[in-house]
Amino acid sequence: MIKNDLSDQLTDAGFCVVPDVLNAQQVSSVRQKLLAAAHNFKKSGASTFMPELDPNARNVRVFNLITLDAVFRQLILHPGAIEYVKVLLGEHYMISNFTANIALPGSGSMPIHSDLGFVSPPPWLAPHSMNIIWCLDDIYESNGATRYIPGSHLFQSLDDLPVEPMQQTVAFEASAGSVIAMDGRMWHTSGANVTENSERAMLFGYYSADFLRPQVNWNALLPAELQSSLDPELFRRLGLMAEGNARHAGELLQLKLHERRIS
Numbered sequence: 170m171i172k173n174d175l176s177d178q179l180t181d182a183g184f185c186v187v188p189d190v191l192n193a194q195q196v197s198s199v200r201q202k203l204l205a206a207a208h209n210f211k212k213s214g215a216s217t218f219m220p221e222l223d224p225n226a227r228n229v230r231v232f233n234l235i236t237l238d239a240v241f242r243q244l245i246l247h248p249g250a251i252e253y254v255k256v257l258l259g260e261h262y263m264i265s266n267f268t269a270n271i272a273l274p275g276s277g278s279m280p281i282h283s284d285l286g287f288v289s290p291p292p293w294l295a296p297h298s299m300n301i302i303w304c305l306d307d308i309y310e311s312n313g314a315t316r317y318i319p320g321s322h323l324f325q326s327l328d329d330l331p332v333e334p335m336q337q338t339v340a341f342e343a344s345a346g347s348v349i350a351m352d353g354r355m356w357h358t359s360g361a362n363v364t365e366n367s368e369r370a371m372l373f374g375y376y377s378a379d380f381l382r383p384q385v386n387w388n389a390l391l392p393a394e395l396q397s398s399l400d401p402e403l404f405r406r407l408g409l410m411a412e413g414n415a416r417h418a419g420e421l422l423q424l425k426l427h428e429r430r431i432s
């Protein structure tokens with residue numbers, strides 16, 4: 170059941186932390202599956218180090234989680250997360266991406282950014298995208314918790330960014346099993362993991378309004394046999410149906426017919 174105070178916080182402050190969406194046993198199972206997925210991802214020839222994103226290879230990036238294990242196909246539509254997606258995006262949300270970032274001790278911050286800025290040019294006037302961030306470890310400042318600029322979900326263009334944006338960031342704090350729901354306009358980055366031996370594994374489910382092109386092309390990315398075996402709801406939310414961006418045309422047509430009737 171969605172908590173009203175969290176829903177209000179998400180709308181007003183641009184984020185909320187929802188505790189205990191997964192229990193300890195589920196966290197441990199998902200974490201193990203993530204490590205196996207990272208291993209298989211590497212074995213397939215892909216790199217988990219993205220020099221354009223991270224300063225060194227202590228950030229382990231795992232892309233395209235949807236193909237890597239059934240548990241990720243369940244998490245991306247987990248009801249305890251989707252109810253928060255609907256707070257910002259309404260009923261017509263789509264899945265834009267699903268990735269992981271394991272920050273090992275010694276990892277550093279990536280460039281600060283807003284995720285809406287990756288899929289839509291400014292002005293950024295409304296929450297047309299959002300993240301559901303799954304915490305598979307307790308996350309806190311010293312183990313590289315995601316950092317954000319409070320209030321930055323209201324920045325409308327690059328002109329609103331402070332001169333030294335990193336200095337304005339604060340770290341999220343959340344226990345393993347929580348999700349952080351975050352407005353896609355929020356400026357954020359990964360923190361540096363300065364601990365001796367505390368890993369920080371997080372999954373980033375990214376969702377957007379259905380009129381925005383997803384960050385990845387699921388049609389090209391997902392093998393045909395996986396596509397044909399997907400649950401119909403997941404198939405639809407990944408935008409794999411033949412119908413593309415037709416909802417708004419349909420609504421406009423309705424409006425025209427309505428106007429005709431009243432004129």
Ligand SMILES: O=C(O)CCC(=O)C(=O)O
Binds near residue numbers: 315316357358360371
């Ligand atoms: O790992 C993090 O804390 C942030 C990751 C992120 O923002 C991204 O990959 O775009």
